[in-house]
Amino acid sequence: MPARRRPEEGPRPSLWRVGVPVVCLLAGLLLGATHGVSRGGEIRRSDAPRxxxxxxxxxxxxxxxxxxxxxxxxxxxxxxxxxxxxxxxxxxxxxxxxxADAGLDAVHGPGLVATLTDAQRDANGRFPRDASPDDLVVHQQDIQAVLNALWTAGAEAIQLQDQRIIATSAPRCVGNTLLLNGRTYSPPYTVTAIGDATAMQASLAAAPLVVLYKQYVVRFGLGYSEQVRSDVRVAGFTGPVRMHSAQPAGPISY
The missing domain is CATH 4.10.220 (Light-harvesting Protein)
Structure with missing residues (x-):
């Protein structure tokens, strides 16, 4: 016999009546997400990378x-x-x-020594009346003119004071002193060069700025001298070498 229902119990809800709406809702959410991902296009296209x-x-x-x-x-x-x-x-x-080519090694040989110094007072302790302070001191352009003239004459190595001059060296005037590679020097300034002394003297005599400096030597008492020597020594460069660019210098032999 069928079981009797209690008077207070109503009809039981069917599982399908609850499950079908839930499935439809999930399917709708899935379709909406697919449409959002594909942006309205086909997901599994034939040209899509596998x-x-x-x-x-x-x-x-x-x-x-x-x-x-x-x-x-x-x-x-x-x-x-x-x-x-x-x-x-x-x-x-x-x-x-x-x-050796970069100037890192000490060398020696025949050459020339040029010395530049500030003007000195006369016997009465005075400078020429019409001289300004700038007329009485050695400037950066004077030293640079001597260096350039020596390089032009084919100098093999050059030293300023006690430092080797290489491609990256830059003497600078700071007041009445010279700054070179972080070190300061006072006059007299000595430039030592190895090479053909005759050619270097001729180059110094023809350099316009060196000629101008020699005129100041006569007019205001600045110091200048050149000495030819059979053997001079030029130190090797000891400062840091900062490379900004480079190119191959040839193959390495074994």
Whole structure:
């Protein structure tokens, strides 16, 4: 016999009446999310990249990079040798060769010594009346004119005071003193150059700014002298070498 229902119980709700609306709601949310992701377009298009294609593309790129690595390793081995000690020794030898060209080594030989100094007071302790303070001191342009004239004459090495002049050296006047590589000097200023002394003297005699300085020597008592010597010594550059640009200087030999 069918079980009797209690008088207070009503009809039981059907599972389908509750489940169907929930399923429809979830389907609507899914469709809405799909539309938002695809932006109205087709998701599974025929031209969309497949995972297998992406993997193959990355594998090809890895292969290309491996080949480039092997090529560079072969180049390094052929240039410096397969032995680390041989490569280091070759680079040190080449560095020593370039160091001489860069002015890092001390040298000596026949040359010329030029000296510039400020004007001195006369026997009465006075300077010329029409002289201004700037007329009585050695300026940066005077020293630079001497250096340029010596380089033009083919000087092999030049030293200012006790420092080697290289491509990056920049003498500067600070008041009545000279600043070079962070060190200050007072007059007299001595320029030592190795090379053909006759050619250097001729270059100094023809340089317009040096000629002007010699006129001030006569007019206001500035100091200037040139001495030819059979052997002078020029120190090697000891300051930091800051490289701003570089180019190959030739292959390294073993």
């Amino acid at each position: 995972l297998v294609d992406l993997v193959r593309g990355e594998q090809a790129e890895v292969g290309r990079l491996n080949a480039e690595r092997d090529r560079l390793a072969t180049t390094i081995d052929s240039t410096h040798g397969r032995s680390a000690n041989a490569a280091l020794a070759a680079m040190l030898r080449r560095s020593a060769e370039l160091g």
